[in-house]
Amino acid sequence: MRVTFPHMGTCSIALQALLENLGLDVVPPPPITGKTLAIGAQYSPECVCLPFKVNIGNYIEAAENGADTVIMAGGIGPCRFGYYAELQREILQDLGLNVNMLVLEPPLGMITEIWHKLSPLANGNSFAKVAEIFYFAWRLGKSLDHVEQTLNRLRAVEMLPGACDRIWNDTLRTVGKTRTFRELRESAQHIDWMIKTLPIRQQKPLKVGVVGEIYMLLEPKVNLEFEKRLGRMGIEVHRSLYLSDWVCEHLLPEPRAKLHARKVKRAAAPYLRGHVGGHGLETIGHSVLYANEGIDGIIQVLPLTCMPEIVAQSILPRISKDFSLPIMTLILDEHSGEAGLQTRLEAFVDMLHTRQAIATGVEHRAK
């Protein structure tokens, strides 16, 4: 069994560590490129959302490298992600690829169901060993998220342009490749030291909150690294969703994450009464929370035709008006071009600077 998985930002790094530690033969899909998108778009339904198309591209490219089993998550709706795997299986079958899909569905009944589903992946490891391996992957994912979160803030005030990007690349190269707790601790400490000694300017940058669909937020190759672009323009980026938050809230018995989810839901309540699938409710809730925290602007990111985010998009103008807060919606698909994105981000940032200048009476000097 040669297993592969779809890319999803840092998630796939943690997943790769998990599978390799289980002793499986892992064939990671090649990094997402324009070719991946082109292949994906060619074999997917026309109107399906972008993550689906990228997944298909990943599977086909991984299959070319010899993968024969795809690990994919399922779901119970109403977001269409829950039915992705069923159609993807048919597409691979119609293409004549000999690829088996292993879909991890949330258990409907007993929790032990999960163990039965996962047993082919456990590869003969004992339960305790599997638990330890899962815990390692979780720690790895969490430390990656921590570094990314810090860098998203610091990029705005770095003295040497590109210093934060270099640290991030180092993180992926060192922390991302660790397979034991000891290695992870050591390389994470090293990265921490690099972050602490990073020369920064003493100034308060503008803050932008990022909300939206989880895949588009997590996968930098697909969202055209818009967070880094904002950072380079001197904007402190606050992202509402990291993978570890999602895992905390949905997979672990973590009371703090559950409380946070309740807080988000309560913040959204005046605008959206209940969940609409995906992260639509979270988009609204986080936007309101950001607005209360005094953020300078919000960017919503979604793939074209994303149903839950369209509901959120329809309501965001009201939040923008109520809190007098600029909100921009970025809709991306396989045709999105970098130049167009860069122009829109620059215009948005310019507008934020102008607003600040009007409010404070101090004109902004370019970085």
Added chain:
Amino acid sequence: MVTIGVPRALLYYIYFPMWQRFLTDLGCKVVLSPPTNERILNLGTQATVDEVCAPVKVAFGHVLDLADKVDYVFVPRLVSVEPRAYICPKLMGLPDMVKHSGNKMPELLSPDVDLSRGKMSIARALSEARHTLGKSVWPTLRAFYLSLGENHKVEQRLMSGLTPEEAFHGTAWRRTPGVRMKVAVLGHPYNVYDPVLSMSLIEQLRRSGVDVVTAEMLPQHKIDVGLQGLSKELFWTLSKKVLGAGLYFVKTPREVDGIIVLSSFGCGLESLIADLLERNARRSEFPFMHLIGDEHSGEAGVVTRVEAFIDMVKGRSEHASNISSHGNLQHRPTSTT
């Protein structure tokens, strides 16, 4: 007397008899918006963000059309009508989208119905409606129980081949003599039966002497036959009906001669379901066409495509020589290879 407007859009095509009985029994006057027309479509398009699908835009248009004529507009928040299945994310957010769209919107009567979490949610929905309208408990419960039977009453008429509009309002359609073909038109009811969104597809087919069957005209047991053998149960009520009916027709080829799926651009459910159905139809070499419409669709293009589809289906049954008139052999029956 309180007047309540019901938009002739979205789930009206499924639940109107029930809604009407419930509201009139409660002593309200029900005002129905007119069939979708150009003006309503434009009203809706201007009131929504671009990305929203055409049926939701039309629904906005109907709400705005009713705005000045009634006290409340009935826009229920239907999350789920059966366990483990939802309606659609956009319809789940519809009342909030209407409320916060930034236009001057009328008062909404929008009870929450979420049967995925058990039947008690009906009680909450009823009490919500009761408080808004200022009615007491017993008349509300009575009206609710009486309204439950209403949908079964029209079922008979639907099964006989009438569309929901004809079944609800008692208008009948006279079959053109000399019918030789039967085509299934599948899709969400608010696309298939809306005169503007469907560009009168059913009318057009009937005028060309084609009998039309839709998912609403199929009894539940046939739809269940279609859904058997799916590797994973669908979690969308509307898609269950479309895919179930489609797969049933593919499995029992003599029932209809072809399938037309009508969906709107940007529909998340149909983007997966129509493709799944198309793959199944292609494997059994069953005539299949997928029409995707939006608020800009031109009728001429649809007319041409439907005519070509009818010709193709006719050609298959009448002179199936399988010899291509030009170029390479396009189709070879599996039996001869």
